[in-house]
Amino acid sequence: MLNKIDHIGIAVRSIEEKIPLYRDVLGLEFVGEESVESQGVRVAFFKLGESMIELLEPLNETGPIAKFLERNGEGIHHLAAGCDDIDAARDAAARGELRLLSDKPLDGAHGKLISFVHPKDTGGVLLEFTQRNDH
Ligand code: ZN
Secondary structure, eight states, X not given: OEEEEEEEEEEOSOHHHHHIIIIIISOOEEEEEEEEGGGTEEEEEEEETTEEEEEEEESSSSSHHHHHHHHHOSEEEEEEEEESOHHHHHHHHHHTXXXXXXXXXXXXXXXXXXXXXXXXXXXXXXXXXXXXXXX
């Protein structure tokens, strides 16, 4: 099932502006960045022990991260739990009457499969399931 904190997603207005903070001040290893068109975001990853920090910058004005920034400003956006089998994680969530935000797993960064659970069903936490791609 869910077996680690894969990453914590943090919404930012500019990844470029935040790289010095995470890489130079906090000393985290910069893993890389890429655009995830399906989510309307550009993401950057930094290694933090066994987990990662994911910075999310909106690619447009209408996507979910742009809306989040408008409502809340910069800050923690979601918690991503790693799992071996995303379909099993989705089934378990559905059995617990948690609403999933997509009908099937989506393509996330690094070619991983991801799914989000509605934050209204998890006490205000936007929870992401991430299936590692070594399976
Ligand atoms: Zn994420």
